[in-house]
Amino acid sequence: VTAVQRTWLDPDRIDKARLQQPRRSLGDQLGHGVRFGKARDVLLVGEGVETVLSIRGAFPRLPMVAGLSANHLGALILPAGLCRLYVARDRDRDGAAAAERLRRTAESQACEVVDLVPRAGDFNADLRRWGLAELRRRLLQALSAEDAERFGRS
Secondary structure (H helix, E strand, C coil), X not given: CCEEXXXXXXXXXXXXXXXXXXXXXXXXXXXXXEEECCCCCEEEEECCHHHHHHHHHHCXXXXXXXXXXXXXXHCCCCCCCCCEEXXXXXXXXXXXXXXXXXXXXXXXXXXXXXXXXXXXXXXXXXXXXXXXXHHHHHHHHHCCHHHHHHHCCC
């Protein structure tokens, strides 16, 4: 464990708590993220835990890492041996810049990069607005045929 992230949730509604800073982190985050599964040759990375958990609901067997912010996403240290990297960024300038920094890193390691851009601001907003089935359908179109077969089975 190199760091810890805490998110306070509102017990009365489906959202983060109404605090000035509902998220807090401790530790050495730069270059690291929250891992879901073990990456070998394929990995999906996203800006935040909410984004990654939203996509994980649709693809529970696909290894994922939440970078915890756009800046941290762009600075992720990628595991050796990756062949394909899916980058689930937010639909804003910071997300685009972070994805581009990570793309350069991945391509310098001979890794194919596929950008995943939400219809709304982030993939959690997409999930909440259009539902899990639509999120899954839309993302299946972006996955390579091999990865759709490998990770797309429910």
